[in-house]
Amino acid sequence: MARLTINGRSVSLEVADDMPLLWAIRDYIGLTGTKYGCGASLCGACTVHVDGKATRSCITPIASVDGSDVTTIEGLSSGGDHPVQLAWVAEDAPQCGFCQSGQIMQAAALLADNPDPSDEEIDKAMKGNLCRCGTYNQIRAAIKHAARANMAGNDGEEVSV
Amino acid sequence: MTTRRQFLKVSAAVGGGLLVGFRLGAPETAMAAEGGDDSTDAAGVFQPNAWVEMHPDGRTMLTISGSEMGQGAMTVIPMMIAEELDLPWGAFDTRFAPADEAYSNPALGAQVTGGSATVRGFYSTLREVGAATREMLMQAAANRWGVPISELRTEPGVVLHVATGRQAEYKTLVGDAAGLEPPENVFTKDRADFRIIGKPMKRLDSPQKVNGQAEFGMDVRPGNVLMASVERCPVFGGKLKSVETGKARKSANVEDVIELDHGVAVLARDWWSADQARKKLWIEWDEGELADLDDEGIDAQFREGVKKDARPARTEGRGAGALGSEENTLSATYRVPYLAHTTMEPMNATASVTDTGVTVWVPTQAPGSVQQVAAEIAGVSPEQVTVHTTFLGGGFGRRFETDFVREAVTLSKQAGRPVKVIYSRPDDVQHDFYRPAAYNELSATLGDDGMPVTWVHRIAGPSIWSRVAPGMVKDGIDPAAVEGAADHPYQIDNIAVSYANIDPGIPVGFWRSVGHSQNAYIVESFLDELARRAEIDPVEYRRRLLKADSRHIGVLERAAQMAGWGGDLPEGQAQGVALAESFGSYCAEVAQVSIENGKPRVHKVFCAIDCGIAVNPAGVERQIHSSIAYGLTAALSGQITIKNGRVQQQNFHNYPALSIDQMPEVEVSIVDSGQPPGGVGEPGLPPLAPAVVNALAVLTGKPVRSLPIKLG
Numbered sequence: 117m118a119r120l121t122i123n124g125r126s127v128s129l130e131v132a133d134d135m136p137l138l139w140a141i142r143d144y145i146g147l148t149g150t151k152y153g154c155g156a157s158l159c160g161a162c163t164v165h166v167d168g169k170a171t172r173s174c175i176t177p178i179a180s181v182d183g184s185d186v187t188t189i190e191g192l193s194s195g196g197d198h199p200v201q202l203a204w205v206a207e208d209a210p211q212c213g214f215c216q217s218g219q220i221m222q223a224a225a226l227l228a229d230n231p232d233p234s235d236e237e238i239d240k241a242m243k244g245n246l247c248r249c250g251t252y253n254q255i256r257a258a259i260k261h262a263a264r265a266n267m268a269g270n271d272g273e274e275v276s277v
Numbered sequence: 278m279t280t281r282r283q284f285l286k287v288s289a290a291v292g293g294g295l296l297v298g299f300r301l302g303a304p305e306t307a308m309a310a311e312g313g314d315d316s317t318d319a320a321g322v323f324q325p326n327a328w329v330e331m332h333p334d335g336r337t338m339l340t341i342s343g344s345e346m347g348q349g350a351m352t353v354i355p356m357m358i359a360e361e362l363d364l365p366w367g368a369f370d371t372r373f374a375p376a377d378e379a380y381s382n383p384a385l386g387a388q389v390t391g392g393s394a395t396v397r398g399f400y401s402t403l404r405e406v407g408a409a410t411r412e413m414l415m416q417a418a419a420n421r422w423g424v425p426i427s428e429l430r431t432e433p434g435v436v437l438h439v440a441t442g443r444q445a446e447y448k449t450l451v452g453d454a455a456g457l458e459p460p461e462n463v464f465t466k467d468r469a470d471f472r473i474i475g476k477p478m479k480r481l482d483s484p485q486k487v488n489g490q491a492e493f494g495m496d497v498r499p500g501n502v503l504m505a506s507v508e509r510c511p512v513f514g515g516k517l518k519s520v521e522t523g524k525a526r527k528s529a530n531v532e533d534v535i536e537l538d539h540g541v542a543v544l545a546r547d548w549w550s551a552d553q554a555r556k557k558l559w560i561e562w563d564e565g566e567l568a569d570l571d572d573e574g575i576d577a578q579f580r581e582g583v584k585k586d587a588r589p590a591r592t593e594g595r596g597a598g599a600l601g602s603e604e605n606t607l608s609a610t611y612r613v614p615y616l617a618h619t620t621m622e623p624m625n626a627t628a629s630v631t632d633t634g635v636t637v638w639v640p641t642q643a644p645g646s647v648q649q650v651a652a653e654i655a656g657v658s659p660e661q662v663t664v665h666t667t668f669l670g671g672g673f674g675r676r677f678e679t680d681f682v683r684e685a686v687t688l689s690k691q692a693g694r695p696v697k698v699i700y701s702r703p704d705d706v707q708h709d710f711y712r713p714a715a716y717n718e719l720s721a722t723l724g725d726d727g728m729p730v731t732w733v734h735r736i737a738g739p740s741i742w743s744r745v746a747p748g749m750v751k752d753g754i755d756p757a758a759v760e761g762a763a764d765h766p767y768q769i770d771n772i773a774v775s776y777a778n779i780d781p782g783i784p785v786g787f788w789r790s791v792g793h794s795q796n797a798y799i800v801e802s803f804l805d806e807l808a809r810r811a812e813i814d815p816v817e818y819r820r821r822l823l824k825a826d827s828r829h830i831g832v833l834e835r836a837a838q839m840a841g842w843g844g845d846l847p848e849g850q851a852q853g854v855a856l857a858e859s860f861g862s863y864c865a866e867v868a869q870v871s872i873e874n875g876k877p878r879v880h881k882v883f884c885a886i887d888c889g890i891a892v893n894p895a896g897v898e899r900q901i902h903s904s905i906a907y908g909l910t911a912a913l914s915g916q917i918t919i920k921n922g923r924v925q926q927q928n929f930h931n932y933p934a935l936s937i938d939q940m941p942e943v944e945v946s947i948v949d950s951g952q953p954p955g956g957v958g959e960p961g962l963p964p965l966a967p968a969v970v971n972a973l974a975v976l977t978g979k980p981v982r983s984l985p986i987k988l989g
């Protein structure tokens with residue numbers, strides 16, 4: 117049994133202590149935006165925030181997040197209008213989209229720590245998030261877009277074209 | 278201009294004698310599949326064909342007759358309809374098509390999404406669909422105003438009578454239009470009048486893909502569903518002999534354990550519990566004939582096959598008989614491995630078998646095949662099977678297959694409840710239909726000018742069509758095995774390309790760009806070997822072998838120009854070039870590469886593509902990025918190895934995927950030939966590997982004759 121806050125809602129779960137957070141979220145809480153891609157911390161598709169930190173939910177036993185505050189893609193913003201989400205749409209980043217919840221959660225955590233990451237810092241933070249559709253250049257552009265928006269307090273569209 | 282009669286006839290012909298591709302009434306199933314508010318009174322709803330449904334309240338529903346697997350079908354299909362219908366961009370909803378022959382892709386003759394055919398297959402049909410619909414709205418206005426239709430025109434969403442200044446919004450006309458006959462003649466716009474086609478359009482599905490709402494197959498959860506994890510015989514073709522299920526059955530949350538021919542399924546309330554319990558099964562397999570197969574054995578079969586079983590795929594001039602003296606002849610052996618697809622969303626399917634029929638929710642590239650397979654297993658007619666195609670978390674050819682559908686339907690039938698089968702990532706890697714491995718012997722004799730006079734290429738490898746549609750294999754030649762090799766564009770007097778269909782038993786299937794994925798690498802790398810031997814610049818070498826003014830030359834020169842070919846490069850970097858025609862498009866790439874810590878590092882790729890009219894240039898560019906990433910993954914690390922009849926790789930640690938820090942910068946230029954659209958989902962892939970290895974050969978002086986690339 118574990119109690120946690122998920123997207124601002126408290127839940128208690130009667131599941132095995134070692135059930136990964138990912139499957140508790142998907143199959144018991146019923147939020148399916150968080151994806152399964154490898155089950156072994158190798159792809160990043162399952163990334164959520166645990167107390168604000170980007171975390172691979174597929175290898176995180178539910179018991180270890182007892183009492184924690186968990187945010188999934190569904191809770192990142194109320195209307196899909198987190199600066200990272202807006203930047204993703206503006207840069208036309210998704211293709212199939214399956215990796216993108218994880219990419220966005222990872223990027224949001226990066227920008228919360230480091231509002232203006234360099235290319236190397238983006239590489240370091242994002243290289244565990246695989247995308248088989250090859251959207252990496254758009255992801256990089258979207259992270260920079262969101263960084264600009266955060267700093268300028270606007271939508272991050274570049275002024276000159 | 279196409280007349281309606283011609284149009285219908287053509288559609289019937291490409292449909293292979295099935296139902297016509299262009300229906301004048303909406304198919305019943307399109308309504309039934311969606312349920313919900315579509316069941317409201319249909320009075321006044323205008324449904325001129327299988328794609329368009331317009332309501333008097335202004336709602337317009339467009340049906341997406343192709344799977345959305347990342348390639349942008351959900352955006353580009355409406356672009357083609359909206360252009361000709363003069364629909365304001367974005368003023369419509371979309372839904373995915375149900376399984377129905379009405380939605381067969383005219384280029385493929387079946388309801389499948391693949392072969393880079395969404396645009397090139399539907400380009401005429403969907404514009405005619407839009408144009409015919411617009412014409413009917415205009416006719417409704419003409420009748421109402423008592424003026425000839427020739428005096429009317431449209432602006433987005435509105436019919437106008439210029440002389441009197443009268444205008445009517447489409448929604449005010451749909452009720453009348455619903456009572457009209459479709460027009461005899463369909464006119465489509467001149468390219469110069471396009472408002473939507475040719476403009477870079479943003480994807481319509483982004484908003485739901487950034488907030489977790491997009492529903493993939495894995496996310497579907499019908500009430501009362503059981504989650505299944507299946508232990509399959511690790512040896513291809515092996516069968517279940519016996520199983521001890523006691524411990525698994527007693528595991529937490531487990532509801533059922535079901536034996537299958539090829540494995541054992543554990544069904545639980547949640548997938549993780551099923552997968553955990555699966556480890557407690559005690560299974561004895563009948564491993565079958567492949568239990569001793571390994572890579573050495575496979576290679577030996579290929580080497581022997583190429584000698585004994587090769588059949589001619591193309592012969593020009595005197596063929597292999599024209600090979601010359603040893604000192605003027607270069608020979609090489611090239612090998613490529615089996616490759617898994619590893620779509621980001623592992624294989625899955627959800628099925629519900631009831632007394633009245635079957636419902637399947639599945640990310641699929643082939644809804645028609647899903648319907649057939651489900652009907653066969655459940656013992657019902659195909660009409661009793663409803664297929665909901667969800668978003669696909671990647672396709673790349675893997676989702677033409679129906680192995681996961683078979684399992685889900687079989688299990689639901691037995692369990693008497695809806696069942697969702699999810700492949701774990703190791704299942705997905707180890708039970709794929711792989712890109713065929715291939716063994717290639719090449720020889721070429723050069724003339725005094727250094728140019729080839731004879732080209733001989735012998736291929737041995739398994740055949741995809743032999744399993745999927747044996748009728749495609751003629752005189753021993755599987756067209757997919759030799760595409761890009763038998764039909765390369767280089768003008769050489771004597772050519773002999775042959776193929777030996779050797780099947781070691783590893784299942785093979787379509788993998789992004791299919792035969793081109795290996796043959797472009799082999800042809801273009803060997804060609805560079807010849808150019809180096811001749812000491813002629815590789816761009817110049819190709820130019821001399823290509824037909825003047827060909828589309829090949831067009832992209833080759835554009836790519837060279839973009840890359841500043843022959844110019845100064847940063848210390849330690851080199852450029853390589855390659856060219857390939859596939860799926861109706863022409864693509865040249867220049868890769869700029871260095872070696873870092875003994876490993877290739879691709880800094881930049883310049884890509885020129887001639888895909889005819891680029892319906893959505895933004896989509897074209899994204900597909901090039903995507904193809905480069907997919908091709909580079911394979912070139913750098915893609916390799917499925919076999920031991921004891923089993924795949925040795927399991928997950929991304931030993932079957933890696935490219936990560937963001939390895940992604941090259943990509944620059945894309947679309948060469949506008951004004952030709953009808955070609956494919957774009959695949960053509961960017963074939964030239965990538967050879968461009969990279971050709972650059973590496975400049976740095977190391979050594980050709981790379983097998984993939985994945987191993988230096989030193």
Ligand code: FES
Binds near residue numbers: 152
């Ligand atoms: S599913 Fe968690 S890292 Fe891949």
Ligand code: FES
Binds near residue numbers: 211216249251
């Ligand atoms: S968008 Fe398809 S895996 Fe990233």
